[in-house]
Amino acid sequence: MPSPSTSAPGVRQADFVFRCIACGSISDSASQDFRCAQCHDLLEITYPRWKQDRPNAEQLKSIWRDRRLSARATDLSGVWRFRDLVPGLDDGEAAITLREGNTPLYELTRCGLDDGEAAITLREGNTPLYELTRCARITGVPRLFAKHQGMNPTGSFKDTGMTVAATFAQRAGFRWVACASTGNTSASMAAYAARGGLRSLVLVPEGKISWSKLSQALDYGAVTCQLRTDFDGCLRLLQELVLRAPVYQLNSINPFRLEGQKTVALELLEQLEWQPPDHIIVPGGNLGNSSAVGKALLEMRELGLIAKVPRLSVIQAEGANALVRTLREAGGKRLISVQAETRATAIRIGNPASWKKAAHVLEATGGACEQVSEIEIAQAKAEIGAEGIGCEPASAVTLAGLKKLVKQKFVKPEETVVLVLTGNLLKDPDFTIEFHRGELFAESDAKNAALNALRRPPIVLDATLDAVMRTLEQAEKS
Ligand code: F0G
Numbered sequence: 433m434p435s436p437s438t439s440a441p442g443v444r445q446a447d448f449v450f451r452c453i454a455c456g457s458i459s460d461s462a463s464q465d466f467r468c469a470q471c472h473d474l475l476e477i478t479y480p481r482w483k484q485d486r487p488n489a490e491q492l493k494s495i496w497r498d499r500r501l502s503a504r505a506t507d508l509s510g511v512w513r514f515r516d517l518v519p520g521l522d523d524g525e526a527a528i529t530l531r532e533g534n535t536p537l538y539e540l541t542r543c544g545l546d547d548g549e550a551a552i553t554l555r556e557g558n559t560p561l562y563e564l565t566r567c568a569r570i571t572g573v574p575r576l577f578a579k580h581q582g583m584n585p586t587g588s589f590k591d592t593g594m595t596v597a598a599t600f601a602q603r604a605g606f607r608w609v610a611c612a613s614t615g616n617t618s619a620s621m622a623a624y625a626a627r628g629g630l631r632s633l634v635l636v637p638e639g640k641i642s643w644s645k646l647s648q649a650l651d652y653g654a655v656t657c658q659l660r661t662d663f664d665g666c667l668r669l670l671q672e673l674v675l676r677a678p679v680y681q682l683n684s685i686n687p688f689r690l691e692g693q694k695t696v697a698l699e700l701l702e703q704l705e706w707q708p709p710d711h712i713i714v715p716g717g718n719l720g721n722s723s724a725v726g727k728a729l730l731e732m733r734e735l736g737l738i739a740k741v742p743r744l745s746v747i748q749a750e751g752a753n754a755l756v757r758t759l760r761e762a763g764g765k766r767l768i769s770v771q772a773e774t775r776a777t778a779i780r781i782g783n784p785a786s787w788k789k790a791a792h793v794l795e796a797t798g799g800a801c802e803q804v805s806e807i808e809i810a811q812a813k814a815e816i817g818a819e820g821i822g823c824e825p826a827s828a829v830t831l832a833g834l835k836k837l838v839k840q841k842f843v844k845p846e847e848t849v850v851l852v853l854t855g856n857l858l859k860d861p862d863f864t865i866e867f868h869r870g871e872l873f874a875e876s877d878a879k880n881a882a883l884n885a886l887r888r889p890p891i892v893l894d895a896t897l898d899a900v901m902r903t904l905e906q907a908e909k910s
Contacts, residue, residue, distance in 0.1 A: 447520045450475040477519060492516060503705070508560070510534035530820065531560035536585070551599045552628035556591035557695055559583045561703045564851070566819050571834055575848040577709070578816070579700050582823055582856030586648060589696065589721060589854045590620035596692030597682050598624035606680040607631055610673065612666035614717065614778045615645025616855055621682045622652035633679060635659055635666040640777055642860040662772065664783040667718075684720025685785050693721055697728035700850060701738060708738045710847035713830040713837075715854055716746035716755050716801070717779035719790035725852070726793020742850075744799040746790060747833030749774035753803040754784050755791070764791040775863060775872070776809055778826035778855060800842050804832035807880060810867050814886035817864070822857030
């Protein structure tokens with residue numbers, strides 16, 4: 433059995449030792465229980481040579497500041513950036529990192545109220561770009577990335593647009609902001625309104641948004657109305673409301689939202705050192721996001737920031753496929769609305785407001801529009817999760833769609849592909865738990881071998897060593 437020792441290959445042996453907090457005895461390896469071999473008390477890690485070996489305080493501060501500008505994986509991590517004070521590896525690149533750390537420090541006063549210049553911001557954007565190595569093998573596209581917008585302050589891409597639109601609402605002197613939502617817009621709007629000292633009104637379809645998203649709106653202080661209709665019904669009502677009441681509407685119909693949402697494309701290209709990928713794939717719901725990303729790509733080409741525009745493709749759920757049908761059956765000339773139904777509730781939208789904008793950017797960038805089934809969504813979501821990344825169901829349509837686009841040879845194996853993951857895994861825990869317990873689909877679908885191989889249901893056991901050992905052994909064999 434491997435021992436948690438400093439003499440493991442790749443670990444900088446000389447850097448640190450274990451010291452007992454009680455008897456002070458020092459050793460350069462520790463037993464499996466991390467207790468002192470002499471007195472059994474707890475161990476801590478210390479660095480005997482650190483005064484003589486290390487740069488001085490001023491040098492350390494300057495090293496850490498410089499690393500902020502670096503693109504190395506270990507410098508992008510808010511933990512490994514400070515690796516001078518953490519047990520070291522010979523090869524810093526080998527750290528297992530998800531870009532942890534780098535968390536905001538908020539002042540707990542309502543910002544933006546007194547200072548006319550101040551934008552309402554929660555430190556949105558700056559989201560990680562991950563290489564998806566397992567999903568690359570599954571799809572046969574080795575250069576596959578995920579731009580994880582679920583790492584924004586309220587857990588979805590909405591924050592990038594909301595900071596801009598909420599700031600303009602405040603500037604225009606509105607007291608109230610409002611939106612219709614499948615959940616993420618309302619969570620984001622409520623947070624930004626709270627930060628900017630605005631009141632917020634949320635209209636959501638009753639029973640059709642996840643509890644996590646609903647709980648965010650409540651906690652951030654929105655007046656939250658669960659309407660007995662679907663998202664499209666909520667949006668229709670909001671359109672009438674804003675004509676009657678002095679309420680600033682913060683759906684993606686609001687073009688300030690889309691200007692903020694454009695920045696995901698700028699940030700992505702900067703992360704790729706301005707080498708455009710061949711494909712960017714986004715989920716499609718109300719179609720504001722695809723419109724914003726497409727607009728940014730076209731503007732970047734116009735400004736000479738990139739020479740070639742990536743193809744932007746939009747993926748919808750089969751049960752909420754208004755754009756797919758609009759393009760296939762009406763040649764993109766008129767909207768074909770649908771009665772939307774999907775467990776990817778974020779994109780359960782049948783009458784997308786920005787369909788014309790989306791159709792335009794698809795055409796201008798040469799992108800595709802595809803639909804994926806509920807099972808394909810669940811499978812893709814579990815596959816992304818198995819990379820330690822995780823996203824909500826609506827985001828997973830991008831991987832499911834990529835598989836189809838590869839089959840159709842629209843995406844070629846040698847091309848670079850970026851999936852935009854729009855929301856965090858924690859946004860819809862019910863979906864994830866039902867999936868892993870095998871409760872998500874009807875009996876017949878639960879027999880699907882590909883899905884079963886991905887399922888990791890929780891195991892309820894008696895609290896005995898034997899039971900856990902047996903489970904460990906079984907898991908090792910599977
Ligand atoms: N992914 C997630 C996680 C979303 O929340 C949404 C939209 C989309 C994708 C689709 O983006 O509408 O710009 O095409 N959610 C909206 C909401 C509708 O109210 O939160 P879109």
